[in-house]
Amino acid sequence: MVDKIKIENLSCYYNKKCVLEFLNLNVVKNEILGVIGPANSGKTTFLRTLNRMNDFDATYSKKGSVYLDDDDILDIDVETLRRRVGMLFAMPIPLPMSIYDNITYAPKRLGFVTKKIDLDNMVESVLRNVSLWDEVKDRLCVSAVKMSGGQQQRLCIARVLAINPEVILFDEPCSGLDPISTAKIEELMIGLKEKYTIVLVTNNVKQASRVSDRTAFFLMGKLIEVDKTGKLFVSPKKKETEDYITGRFG
Amino acid sequence: MIKLNPKLSQKFSYTLLCFATILAITPVILMVFIIIKNGASAISWEFLSSMPKDGMSVGGILPALLGTLLIVLCAIMVTLPVGVCAAIYLNEYAKNNMLTRIIKLAIVNLAGVPSVVYGLFGLGIFVMFLKLGVSIIAGALTLSIMELPVIITTARSSLDSVPYSFREASLSLGVSRWQTIRHVVLPNAIPGILTGTILSIARISGETAPILFTAAAFYVPHLPHSIFDQVMALPYHLYIISTQIPNMPKNIIYGTALVLLMMVLTMSCIAIFARIYFRKRRKW
Numbered sequence: 001m002v003d004k005i006k007i008e009n010l011s012c013y014y015n016k017k018c019v020l021e022f023l024n025l026n027v028v029k030n031e032i033l034g035v036i037g038p039a040n041s042g043k044t045t046f047l048r049t050l051n052r053m054n055d056f057d058a059t060y061s062k063k064g065s066v067y068l069d070d071d072d073i074l075d076i077d078v079e080t081l082r083r084r085v086g087m088l089f090a091m092p093i094p095l096p097m098s099i100y101d102n103i104t105y106a107p108k109r110l111g112f113v114t115k116k117i118d119l120d121n122m123v124e125s126v127l128r129n130v131s132l133w134d135e136v137k138d139r140l141c142v143s144a145v146k147m148s149g150g151q152q153q154r155l156c157i158a159r160v161l162a163i164n165p166e167v168i169l170f171d172e173p174c175s176g177l178d179p180i181s182t183a184k185i186e187e188l189m190i191g192l193k194e195k196y197t198i199v200l201v202t203n204n205v206k207q208a209s210r211v212s213d214r215t216a217f218f219l220m221g222k223l224i225e226v227d228k229t230g231k232l233f234v235s236p237k238k239k240e241t242e243d244y245i246t247g248r249f250g
Numbered sequence: 251m252i253k254l255n256p257k258l259s260q261k262f263s264y265t266l267l268c269f270a271t272i273l274a275i276t277p278v279i280l281m282v283f284i285i286i287k288n289g290a291s292a293i294s295w296e297f298l299s300s301m302p303k304d305g306m307s308v309g310g311i312l313p314a315l316l317g318t319l320l321i322v323l324c325a326i327m328v329t330l331p332v333g334v335c336a337a338i339y340l341n342e343y344a345k346n347n348m349l350t351r352i353i354k355l356a357i358v359n360l361a362g363v364p365s366v367v368y369g370l371f372g373l374g375i376f377v378m379f380l381k382l383g384v385s386i387i388a389g390a391l392t393l394s395i396m397e398l399p400v401i402i403t404t405a406r407s408s409l410d411s412v413p414y415s416f417r418e419a420s421l422s423l424g425v426s427r428w429q430t431i432r433h434v435v436l437p438n439a440i441p442g443i444l445t446g447t448i449l450s451i452a453r454i455s456g457e458t459a460p461i462l463f464t465a466a467a468f469y470v471p472h473l474p475h476s477i478f479d480q481v482m483a484l485p486y487h488l489y490i491i492s493t494q495i496p497n498m499p500k501n502i503i504y505g506t507a508l509v510l511l512m513m514v515l516t517m518s519c520i521a522i523f524a525r526i527y528f529r530k531r532r533k534w
Contacts, residue, residue: 051420058346083424093419095434096532117465156419163423196528 004029004197005050010064014057019045020193021221023064026033027167032189034212034229036205038244040136041202041218047169050199051085053137054080068167071120082111086165090172093150099136100145103127106163132186157188168192170200174207186211187237193239205245209233217241285507292505306469306491311506313473316479317386318513321465325397325479330447332394333401340402341409343433361399362530366459368396373463378529384442386477389465391452400450401489408442409435441528445521452517456510458485468494 005027012020020042027033035043048054049062052073066073071082080104083106095102102124107113113122123140127133132154136147146153169191173227174182189198189211202208208215209229216226219241225232225241236242254262257281300310311479344350372392382388412435420430465484472480488510 051422054419054422079426080423080424087422088421089415089418091415093415095416096438103349105420105433106425109423109425109429159423231361 002029004025005070005189006067006070008051008065008067010046010062010066012042012049012054012060013061014045015059015071016061019221020049022224023155025216025223025226027199028214029197030113030192030193030195031213032211034208034215035199035201035218036203036208036244037218039203040220043218044171046218047087047171047199047201050167051082051087053082053087058091061195068180078129079110083163084161084165085143085167085169087169088153088156088160088171089175090175091098092156092176094147094152094155096143096145098141099144099147099155100140103159106159110163112164126161127142129161129192130158131184132158145230148160150177150184153177153181153185156189157185161192164194167197167199170202171202172202172204175203182207185233205247209245217244219244259281260309282511285511288500289504289506289508292499292501293508297505298509301471302469305503306495311469311484311487311509314484314487314506315509316480317466318455318484319511320453320477321393321461321483322390322479324453325454326447326451328391329394329397329401329450331439332399332520334405336398337402337405337409338341338431338436340434341406343429357399357402361403363396363460365396365457366462367393369460369463372460375466382469383478384464384480385466386474386479386481389461389483390477390479392460392464393457396457396460397450399413400444404446404450405412405439405443408439408446411442412438420508438532441524441532442446443523444528448503448517448521452514452521455517456485456514458483458489462486484513 003026007023007025008018010023011018019040023046024053037043037044039238045054051068052059054062055078064148068081068084075143076084087239095105096229100123103126104113104119107119113119124133124137127136132151135151136142139243144152147155155167157173174185178186187206191211192198200212202207208227212229214226215232217224217232217236217238225236225238227237232241234246236245242248298315301312305311338445340354345354356498369392372388374397376382376388376391377384377502380388382391406532416438417430420434426431461483465481466483467480468482468490470480470482473527484506488503488506491498491506
């Protein structure tokens with residue numbers, strides 16, 4: 001059990017209002033860590049802190065440290081950090097370009113794949129990884145915006161895989177999708193943990209129980225409990241956790 | 251309060267609104283109609299391509315036409331890159347603090363400064379202080395300064411209309427801020443910037459006051475040799491032939507006005523078609 005990400009005494013603020021309080025948590029290599037909790041519990045803030053996407057928000061500030069492989073994320077060049085810690089958003093955001101260009105966009109900009117033949121191979125392999133290749137191989141030049149929601153989200157996963165990250169952050173990746181697309185993405189996540197470390201923020205408690213190895217429960221900016229998924233769902237230690245996962249909340 | 255019967259008040263407001271609309275468009279239609287009616291007979295290839303003769307009462311408007319085109323071209327070449335770069339900085343990089351807000355406010359207010367003030371400013375700075383003399387370049391720089399706030403404002407709103415999520419998606423892949431702007435934001439903002447630019451061109455080609463002291467000449471017997479020459483310009487030429495020269499044939503005055511009007515209208519039409527074209531092609 002190697003810790004991929006270590007979070008020490010992390011507190012996050014928007015305009016000095018505390019949204020995440022004194023968080024200590026670790027993410028183990030090649031696991032799926034599920035993060036559940038009601039709205040405003042700080043889940044998304046937590047996720048966006050990990051790859052410093054919150055840096056653009058001028059009202060945001062944080063205390064405490066986050067370590068990726070024992071390096072403080074503030075010491076890592078921010079572009080490199082985001083390359084190593086990929087992210088998926090709640091709504092699929094295909095860039096307004098073709099399917100092919102969506103995938104090759106970042107590798108080209110980052111300059112680690114440049115030859116046409118390598119790009120072609122990479123597109124095929126990442127699309128196969130998200131089992132999208134057979135659906136779109138004949139229309140790679142079509143605008144990605146024309147795909148269905150589920151396909152778009154899988155394309156976005158493929159796009160993240162193309163930059164070869166170490167960690168992938170999923171921010172409620174299925175919130176806008178139908179059950180079949182959701183099942184496909186969940187299956188995909190389970191397959192991906194062989195190679196990647198995954199943090200999955202979800203509003204869907206059942207999804208966390210199906211997919212994640214360990215689950216953390218956040219409430220009002222505090223980590224209430226984190227444990228093996230089987231344990232947390234069967235015999236939670238805290239009453240709040242039990243109330244939330246059984247739907248008796250509020 | 252007088253209570254009107256609802257049917258009557260509906261009729262009344264309808265008539266009022268309709269009347270206001272007719273009032274608004276009548277002068278435009280009338281103006282175009284009169285100019286075409288009186289000026290169409292003067293328009294010919296020869297009119298566009300020959301020098302004025304006999305104290306401008308015969309001949310064409312070539313030097314004025316060419317002068318205006320040159321001034322506008324130079325002005326846009328200066329104002330477009332500067333304006334777009336400033337817009338990118340303000341919209342994408344500048345932190346939202348007091349200073350930025352003041353700058354933005356200043357830009358909006360600069361667009362409302364009367365054009366004759368820009369003309370005097372150009373006279374002071376470019377013609378006298380920088381010793382460019384009354385020349386194409388001085389006039390172009392004056393016009394470009396006048397148009398800068400407009401270009402910055404339209405470019406900013408085009409940049410702003412590109413969804414923020416595109417930037418996030420790109421940045422989350424480890425792509426740098428500049429590359430995101432260069433490859434995602436700008437390509438999607440260019441249609442808006444382009445139409446804004448064409449409209450700016452249309453606007454500045456008809457401006458008289460800013461070039462009055464900085465570029466325009468009463469009469470130049472030859473075509474300009476360099477950007478440091480004085481030139482004739484269409485709007486100023488129109489002013490001269492309609493007020494300063496006695497016994498000017500009417501159709502030449504209206505013909506000149508027609509050429510200027512057509513130049514501006516064509517530009518606006520191109521802008522409208524460009525907008526329709528890009529809107530259809532937009533992928534989001």
